[in-house]
Amino acid sequence: MRLCHSMMNYFPEEVLEHVFDFLTSHRDRNAVSLVCKSWYSVERLSREKVFIGNCYAINPERLIARFPRVRSLTLKGKPHFADFNLVPHDWGGYVYPWIDAMAKCGINLEELRLKRMVVSDESLELLAKSFPNFKALVLVSCEGFTTDGLAAIASNCRFLRELDLQENDVDDRKGQWLSCFPDTCTSLVSLNFACLKGEVNMAALERLIARCPNLKSLRLNHSVPLDALQKILVQAPQLIDLGTGSFVHDPDSEICNKLKNVLQKCTSIRSLSGFLDVNSRCLPSIYPVCTNLTSLNLSYAPEIFSIELIKLIRHCKKLERLWILDTIGDKGLVVVAATCKELQELRVFPSDLNGMGNAEVTEVGLVAISAGCPKLNSLLYFCQQMTNAALVTVAKNCPNFIRFRLCTLNPTIPDAMTNQPLDEGFGAIVRSCKGLKRLSVSGLLTDQVFLYIGMYAEQLEMLSIAFAGNSDKGMLYVLNGCKKLKKLEIRDSPFGDVALLADTGKYQTM
Amino acid sequence: MEGYPRKDEGCHQFLDLIPKEKKRAVKRAEETSSEDKKLELRLGPPGEQWTINENNNSSSKNTTFGYFSNSPRAQNSILKTPWQDQAKAHFLHLQNSENKASANTAVPNSSSAQKRTAPAPVVGWPPIRSFRKNLASGSSSKQDPDSSNVVLDKVSCQKSKETCPKETLFVKINMDGVPIGRKVDLKAYDSYEKLSYAVDELFRGLLAAQSDSSAGRSKDKEDGQKAIGGLLDRNGEYTLVYEDNEGDRMLVGDVPWHMFVSTVKRLRVLKSSELPTLSRGNKQGKLSHDTSLRC
Numbered sequence: 001m002r003l004c005h006s007m008m009n010y011f012p013e014e015v016l017e018h019v020f021d022f023l024t025s026h027r028d029r030n031a032v033s034l035v036c037k038s039w040y041s042v043e044r045l046s047r048e049k050v051f052i053g054n055c056y057a058i059n060p061e062r063l064i065a066r067f068p069r070v071r072s073l074t075l076k077g078k079p080h081f082a083d084f085n086l087v088p089h090d091w092g093g094y095v096y097p098w099i100d101a102m103a104k105c106g107i108n109l110e111e112l113r114l115k116r117m118v119v120s121d122e123s124l125e126l127l128a129k130s131f132p133n134f135k136a137l138v139l140v141s142c143e144g145f146t147t148d149g150l151a152a153i154a155s156n157c158r159f160l161r162e163l164d165l166q167e168n169d170v171d172d173r174k175g176q177w178l179s180c181f182p183d184t185c186t187s188l189v190s191l192n193f194a195c196l197k198g199e200v201n202m203a204a205l206e207r208l209i210a211r212c213p214n215l216k217s218l219r220l221n222h223s224v225p226l227d228a229l230q231k232i233l234v235q236a237p238q239l240i241d242l243g244t245g246s247f248v249h250d251p252d253s254e255i256c257n258k259l260k261n262v263l264q265k266c267t268s269i270r271s272l273s274g275f276l277d278v279n280s281r282c283l284p285s286i287y288p289v290c291t292n293l294t295s296l297n298l299s300y301a302p303e304i305f306s307i308e309l310i311k312l313i314r315h316c317k318k319l320e321r322l323w324i325l326d327t328i329g330d331k332g333l334v335v336v337a338a339t340c341k342e343l344q345e346l347r348v349f350p351s352d353l354n355g356m357g358n359a360e361v362t363e364v365g366l367v368a369i370s371a372g373c374p375k376l377n378s379l380l381y382f383c384q385q386m387t388n389a390a391l392v393t394v395a396k397n398c399p400n401f402i403r404f405r406l407c408t409l410n411p412t413i414p415d416a417m418t419n420q421p422l423d424e425g426f427g428a429i430v431r432s433c434k435g436l437k438r439l440s441v442s443g444l445l446t447d448q449v450f451l452y453i454g455m456y457a458e459q460l461e462m463l464s465i466a467f468a469g470n471s472d473k474g475m476l477y478v479l480n481g482c483k484k485l486k487k488l489e490i491r492d493s494p495f496g497d498v499a500l501l502a503d504t505g506k507y508q509t510m
Numbered sequence: 511m512e513g514y515p516r517k518d519e520g521c522h523q524f525l526d527l528i529p530k531e532k533k534r535a536v537k538r539a540e541e542t543s544s545e546d547k548k549l550e551l552r553l554g555p556p557g558e559q560w561t562i563n564e565n566n567n568s569s570s571k572n573t574t575f576g577y578f579s580n581s582p583r584a585q586n587s588i589l590k591t592p593w594q595d596q597a598k599a600h601f602l603h604l605q606n607s608e609n610k611a612s613a614n615t616a617v618p619n620s621s622s623a624q625k626r627t628a629p630a631p632v633v634g635w636p637p638i639r640s641f642r643k644n645l646a647s648g649s650s651s652k653q654d655p656d657s658s659n660v661v662l663d664k665v666s667c668q669k670s671k672e673t674c675p676k677e678t679l680f681v682k683i684n685m686d687g688v689p690i691g692r693k694v695d696l697k698a699y700d701s702y703e704k705l706s707y708a709v710d711e712l713f714r715g716l717l718a719a720q721s722d723s724s725a726g727r728s729k730d731k732e733d734g735q736k737a738i739g740g741l742l743d744r745n746g747e748y749t750l751v752y753e754d755n756e757g758d759r760m761l762v763g764d765v766p767w768h769m770f771v772s773t774v775k776r777l778r779v780l781k782s783s784e785l786p787t788l789s790r791g792n793k794q795g796k797l798s799h800d801t802s803l804r805c
Binding site: 085151152167169174176180195299349382466 | 633634635636637638640641642700701767768772
């Protein structure tokens with residue numbers, strides 16, 4: 001804005017508010033609120049979406065006092081390491097006080113997005129009964145609730161558009177929660193219950209889908225069989241995002257054929273996931289949607305062999321995001337590199353956690369991908385081994401990485417060719433990828449890698465370290481260097497209080 | 511490793527940095543070092559700094575490795591394993607085997623693929639969510655045993671901390687033909703079946719005693735007791751109804767259990783013959799006010 005400050009003061013507040021409406025990012029709105037008192041005041045009264053990255057950073061009362069018109073709240077609880085059982089179980093992150101406070105103050109809550117929080121059935125019941133306009137509930141990696149809580153949401157939220165449950169730990173009470181959606185509920189746009197372990201009433205599910213014409217995203221759980229999927233898709237050809245349930249059937253049966261036919265009519269599907277149980281020979285049924293697919297998640301299906309995956313991938317030329325298991329092997333990744341020229345995000349998860357098994361995925365696959373997929377900017381790669389040379393090549397091929405997370409299954413494995421630490425490889429990555437925001441390192445690493453990170457990773461916001469470094473120097477390099485660092489997670493590394501307390505002022509921005 | 515594109519000659523050179531005779535020396539050194547207590551890793555005979563010199567000479571073209579020559583202290587750290595001092599003990603403990611560390615770091619290139627041994631499991635490694643761990647190990651319907659118990663504990667902790675805990679919900683229950691009523695704790699059950707069974711247990715004896723006294727006979731307790739069944743399916747001699755928070759009398763079983771628990775105020779066991787004929791229909795998924803029964 002080129003208007004000078006004094007001129008802005010003569011604008012009525014409505015104008016300011018209208019201008020601020022164009023600011024969607026919470027960082028922009030935070031910046032705006034720091035300009036002057038009147039801007040702070042206008043901004044706070046008009047903000048509808050609030051993001052709180054650490055639920056203990058502020059209490060609910062202060063949130064409500066500052067943003068009384070909040071309609072959409074995003075809260076994050078436990079730190080990322082909690083996913084891997086590295087955080088004590090009683091750490092906290094309860095959502096109840098937030099819902100309680102907002103209910104008491106008459107907040108017109110419409111959306112609640114939670115990540116790694118503890119959500120009780122009481123919380124869900126209170127939520128369902130306190131906010132008549134509630135529209136969207138998204139729970140990611142949460143726990144503490146049962147299907148009874150979901151039943152309360154289904155029964156009471158008359159305008160529910162979104163119920164999105166991603167990888168939560170939910171107790172199944174066998175209470176027919178899905179049947180609780182009343183006949184009058186026709187507003188669903190997104191329904192994801194893939195993480196639920198129990199059965200749902202098929203008839204109720206089919207009826208629900210049939211009466212929700214705006215349904216765009218549907219992710220089923222493993223209890224929904226293939227024949228039910230086929231019937232559901234007949235009712236919902238407008239879907240954009242589909243998560244199958246169980247994908248097991250006699251491949252020669254009429255059902256698989258019917259499925260293929262109905263999928264041919266589902267011309268809007270761009271994203272596919274699920275396959276929570278799969279008979280590989282049924283996979284050809286989904287070839288019709290592969291041509292236009294931009295996102296594919298097969299990472300829950302360890303039964304699919306490399307050869308089947310490869311056949312499938314060859315149909316997916318427009319893929320932008322691929323989540324897969326290391327059963328694909330280096331050979332499969334070469335095929336991905338040759339086929340998926342639009343690929344931006346790749347995640348390769350480990351399939352065999354109990355032993356070292358076969359050398360499924362190594363640096364060879366990664367290098368092939370980097371050579372074949374120039375648009376790659378986000379990577380999560382679990383592999384048996386890595387080399388500095390490979391990482392150097394990858395850094396040259398793909399300078400656009402925003403997220404680079406490498407995880408060697410043996411956390412301290414050195415360069416497979418030279419037995420050197422992997423310092424140089426990661427050094428090459430941070431030097432080449434000037435926009436890198438998130439980095440996870442693994443393998444044998446010394447303080448040297450942290451010197452590189454501190455020197456080059458200027459945009460780095462999140463760094464994950466495990467079993468790395470020699471001394472406090474490593475940590476000092478990072479803390480002194482990475483000016484934009486917001487999140488730092490460290491485990492099993494020799495950094496002591498001296499380093500971590502050396503610049504406590506820095507933690508204010510993290 | 512051949513097969514991937516080499517865009518930089520320097521890269522190629524690096525791979526051949528270790529001359530063949532040094533490689534053999536490495537092998538010999540490692541065979542004896544496995545017995546060593548020291549885990550210090552060197553790629554040549556102890557004391558020689560040949561790797562530094564090599565790098566200095568041939569990496570001048572390769573800017574990536576420029577820092578080798580600029581920071582001599584860093585070079586030393588590369589030659590040592592990071593597991594000196596405090597980290598070492600921890601690492602060894604985790605690896606769970608005397609030679610694991612040296613096996614992993616000292617095995618020459620060519621046989622590294624074959625000689626790889628599974629390290630002892632480390633907590634939280636590889637870093638994948640327990641959700642995925644269960645899928646990978648094939649038990650998709652089971653939770654991580656540790657987390658599930660603790661989750662339930664946490665839920666109950668949370669309940670006591672944050673809400674007025676409703677750990678019991680006693681409601682009155684009366685039965686036709688039995689003058690004395692009972693009280694039942696609905697929070698002790700999680701389904702209609704269990705409630706039905708509990709009702710049977712509560713009243714079976716009383717009902718039997720009632721019919722005995724009215725008939726004037728004395729009977730052995732066990733012989734005289736008939737089970738009270740069919741409470742929920744409207745087939746039995748008795749039917750279970752309840753009074754909700756709006757004062758209406760409703761048939762038990764229409765709504766999900768938890769919803770029932772939140773609206774029920776008292777229960778009654780009626781003789782089925784006193785109810786008007788009920789139509790059979792699919793009651794699932796419909797809200798109770800559609801199927802209210804007035805007696």
